[in-house]
Amino acid sequence: MKSLNKKTWLALWNSKLPESLKLLWWQILWNILPTISVLAAHCNIHLTNCPLCGHFEESLEHICFNCHFMKILWFSSPWGIHIDAFAHLSVTDWFGFLTNKKLVKTSLNLDNREILCFATIALDTYWFYRNKMTHDHNFCMPNSDRICFQLRKRYDDLVKISSPSHKASLASSWSPLPEGWIKLNFGVASSSNCSWVAAIARDYHGHLLIAATAKINTLSSSLTAAEACKLASSIHQSIACSSYIILESDNLNVISSLNNPSCCPDWELEHAIRDSLFSLSFAQAWVARKVTYSANVASHNLAKWASCNFVSGNVSNCMPDLNSLDSDVPMFFNQ
Numbered sequence: 226m227k228s229l230n231k232k233t234w235l236a237l238w239n240s241k242l243p244e245s246l247k248l249l250w251w252q253i254l255w256n257i258l259p260t261i262s263v264l265a266a267h268c269n270i271h272l273t274n275c276p277l278c279g280h281f282e283e284s285l286e287h288i289c290f291n292c293h294f295m296k297i298l299w300f301s302s303p304w305g306i307h308i309d310a311f312a313h314l315s316v317t318d319w320f321g322f323l324t325n326k327k328l329v330k331t332s333l334n335l336d337n338r339e340i341l342c343f344a345t346i347a348l349d350t351y352w353f354y355r356n357k358m359t360h361d362h363n364f365c366m367p368n369s370d371r372i373c374f375q376l377r378k379r380y381d382d383l384v385k386i387s388s389p390s391h392k393a394s395l396a397s398s399w400s401p402l403p404e405g406w407i408k409l410n411f412g413v414a415s416s417s418n419c420s421w422v423a424a425i426a427r428d429y430h431g432h433l434l435i436a437a438t439a440k441i442n443t444l445s446s447s448l449t450a451a452e453a454c455k456l457a458s459s460i461h462q463s464i465a466c467s468s469y470i471i472l473e474s475d476n477l478n479v480i481s482s483l484n485n486p487s488c489c490p491d492w493e494l495e496h497a498i499r500d501s502l503f504s505l506s507f508a509q510a511w512v513a514r515k516v517t518y519s520a521n522v523a524s525h526n527l528a529k530w531a532s533c534n535f536v537s538g539n540v541s542n543c544m545p546d547l548n549s550l551d552s553d554v555p556m557f558f559n560q
């Protein structure tokens with residue numbers, strides 16, 4: 226395996242990851258994590274298949290990019306990432322990418338600390354369940370929805386610790402509204418060559434008013450989130466009683482830009498933010514606030530559902546049940 230330069234090692238040791246998780250990366254980067262492929266090089270092993278998906282030999286490359294289990298975890302990430310799109314990279318280059326602030330910003334328009342946190346917890350989750358399946362013969366594997374939910378809770382907690390901007394207390398589940406208000410949540414999902422956005426409007430009882438999805442020809446996560454915001458802002462106009470609006474998302478850039486357009490961090494976002502503000506100007510009053518991924522999960526799940534079923538437009542009558550989207554039951558993960 227290619228050795229890492231000093232800068233990348235420093236990026237690992239200086240990151241805000243817990244020490245145990247740094248150690249996991251250290252084992253991966255020295256190629257001493259005892260995967261079946263590493264063990265098979267030293268002793269006779271007949272069954273070399275991955276303990277979790279069973280399809281291919283368990284190597285670092287398989288774990289990082291090709292394992293079906295990991296694909297599910299990554300698709301459940303806040304950005305709905307198809308991890309096999311990175312399979313052309315070596316594991317070392319993948320780590321170099323994750324720790325390169327500029328590169329992550331340029332190619333994915335994401336904060337590299339967030340994607341590094343998610344990648345690390347996903348790998349740790351793989352290693353935990355793979356060890357359970359290998360060494361504990363009485364172990365019963367939980368279903369993927371439960372594993373994804375636990376992963377996202379860990380991710381939310383870790384990001385709160387590692388990023389000062391997340392320290393403010395955030396709503397962690399869909400919360401009720403003052404009487405007469407409407408809440409608009411928006412979320413995104415990415416496929417290999419485009420993105421999908423979704424918006425859900427609910428009244429103060431939590432009842433669905435309208436939901437819409439759209440396909441967007443970009444992979445830029447920030448731009449996609451801004452387009453999702455634009456969709457959410459526009460659907461409120463089709464609801465007759467939509468005077469007081471609360472707009473919610475887990476995307477800090479978009480929420481900050483709505484609240485303070487002059488500080489929009491990215492010229493790419495400006496158009497979508499401006500269009501959103503125009504639509505919102507028809508409301509009596511509106512508030513935009515950042516919430517955790519868990520509190521916004523229904524809109525992300527709806528975007529993922531749209532990306533799997535190629536459905537766009539007003540989906541109020543054909544979308545999955547809101548409770549199932551809220552309670553993290555991505556029924557399309559098993560497709």
Ligand SMILES: [Zn+2]
Pocket residue numbers: 275276277278279280281287291292293294
């Ligand atoms: Zn596998």
